[in-house]
Amino acid sequence: MIGAGxxxxxxxxxxxxxxxDFLLLEAGHQVGASVAQWGHVRVFSPWKYNIDTAARRLLEAxxxxxxxxxxxxxxxxxxxxYLAPLAELFGDKVRLGSKVAAISRLGYDRVRTNGREDAPFLIRLDSGEELHARAIVDASGTYTTPNVLGASGLPAHGEPGVDVDHALPDVLGADRDRYAGRHTLVVGAGHSAATTLLALAQxxxxxxxxxxxxxxxxxxYGGGDADALPARGALGTRLRAHVDSxxxxxxxxxxxxxxxxxxDGVEVISRDPSGHEQTxxxxQIVSATGYRPDHSMASELRLDLDPVLGSTRALAPLIDPNQHSCGTVPPHGxxxxxxxxxxxxxxxVKSYGRAPTFLMATGYEQVRSVVAAIAGDWEAARDVRLDLPETGVCSSNLAEAQEQRIGLATGISGGLLATPLPLATVSASDGGGCCG
Structure with missing residues (x-):
């Protein structure tokens, strides 16, 4: 397995x-290494949606x-x-600082077919070490491959030479001096952008x-009071108030x-499809434009990727953000x-490609199904179920613009993030999304 998130x-x-038996390889030097990058942020979903059922059973035992x-x-x-105590249960089966450089089949490139299924996977680490496995579960996420700032999917002209911060800097903590008293541009329409904007407003x-x-x-702005997760509904309400004021x-x-x-600083020029410019x-610039998957380490494997989203071809129509919000994605395995x-x-989140509709609870059901299949229990593998709480901002009514992109949706194992509030003001608030 790849990724200890x-x-x-x-x-x-x-x-x-x-x-x-398994070996879990984590490129970072702690479990939840990507989560640690936004450790200052409080999530929308309460603990009851953030803990996997099998993990709970093992921990409680x-x-x-x-x-x-x-x-x-x-x-x-x-x-x-949660994550650190869980990882401790697995001992040396979790290896930190182990970055996977490439995956193939032992003795087989992507072209060779005869006998392919019987050959073990070859996993090469960036240290040069090679490992073998009969199955691979890639949960490496997308956090290290953010989308570019440019609006057409290409880097903006001059972007590589300008210092751009990516989603969820610690505006009120470690990064405060970087933003205080300065003019910051936040680009993006998701909840990670909203979180940063509300922090800056303080x-x-x-x-x-x-x-x-x-x-x-x-x-x-989302569903406001209609959201089943109050912290998330309040996020949009507070943001709207700051814009209106x-x-x-x-x-x-x-x-x-x-x-x-x-x-005077950094000049940012917009040019819309009609040629109209804004400057x-x-x-400072904070790019909260989402993330994209990197399948390069699996380039010698036979992947059937949807040409639009970069998910599997079978999954793409179920998660297409043009048709679905996070609350309307059906169970899948x-x-x-x-x-x-x-x-x-x-x-x-890597399974979703560029779709921003991923939720952590969906990922938990994915791995339950996949592991059952690896164990040969196909009845359990295909009995996929997912019960998500209804939320205003996860509405499927796109005409009313209730659908929204999840803030760290493409990199933090799914989740919408709440603004980092002083603990004294928080009564009860990615990783979580509407369901964790």
């Missing part, structure tokens, strides 16, 4: 319950007591109170500009085309995640 560790729990089911943890709490003498491609911010300047129809330094000059390369499965 919430979904990868859940897969380890299911493998343990079925008595299957070891004497672990689950956190308050209704408490909304920070990313750091998610690691300290800094005095700080100018804030928010740029989105859409003609309005209705999708980001002028504290946050909103630029709509903004298609980032060029970024370049000038004497804003700022000190091994059949939708299978590739022409038997025994290889990309799970978690």
């Amino acid at each position: 919430p979904v990868g560790l859940a897969a380890a729990a299911h493998l343990t319950e079925r008595g299957l 070891d004497g672990w007591t689950a956190p308050d089911a209704d408490w909304l943890p920070t990313g750091a709490e998610l690691i300290d109170d 800094l005095e003498d700080t100018r804030i500009t928010w740029a989105i491609r859409a003609g309005s911010a209705g999708r980001t 002028g504290r946050i300047r909103l630029l709509t129809g903004f298609f980032t085309h060029t970024v370049r330094r000038n004497g 804003v000059t700022v000190d 091994v059949d939708e995640l299978a590739h022409p390369e038997p025994g290889y499965y990309a799970v978690g």
Whole structure:
């Protein structure tokens, strides 16, 4: 298995319950390494949606007591109170600092067919070490491959030469001096953008500009009081209030085309499809434009990827953000995640490609199904079920702009993030999404 985040560790729990041997490789130097990057942020979903069922059983059998089911943890709490204790149960089966460089079949390139299914997978680490396995569960996520700032899917002109911060900097903590008293542009319409905007609004003498491609911010404002997760509904409500008051300047129809330094800072130029230009000059840029999968390490495997999303071809119509929001994606498992390369499965947020509709609970059901298939229990593998709470912002009514992109959706094993509030003001608030 690849990736010791919430979904990868859940897969380890299911493998343990079925008595299957495994090795979990994590590129970072701690479990939940990507989660740690936004450890200062409090998630929308309470603990009851963030814990995998098999993981819970193993932890409780070891004497672990689950956190308050209704408490909304920070990313750091998610690691300290759940992921780290879970990983400890697996001992040396979890290897940190082990980055996978490439995957193939032992003695087989992508072209050779005869006998392919009987050959073990060859996993080469960046250290040069090689390992063999009969199956691979890739839960490596997308956090290390963010989307570019440019609006057409290509880097904006000048983008590689400009310092751009990616989603969810610690604005009120470690990164405060970087933003206080300066002018920051936040690009993106998801909840990671909203989280950063609300944090910036708490800094005095700080100018804030928010740029989105859409003609309005209705999708980001979401369902408000209609949201079943109050922390998420409140996020959009507070953001709208700051825009209405002028504290946050909103630029709509903004298609980032060029970024370049000038004497006053960084000039960011938008050029929309009609050729109309907008220009804003700022000190800092936060790009909250989402993430994309990197399948390069599996380039010698036979993958059947949807040409649009980069998910499996079978999964694509079920998660297409043009048709679905996070609450309307149907349950799915091994059949939708299978590739022409038997025994290889990309799970978690990576399985969704560029679709921003992933939720952590969906990933937990994915690995339950996949592990059952690896164990040969096809009845359980195909009995996929998923019960998600209804939410205003997960509505499938796209005409009312209720659908929204999940903030770290493409890199943190799924989740919508709440603004980092002082603990004294939090009564009960990615990783979580509407269901964790």
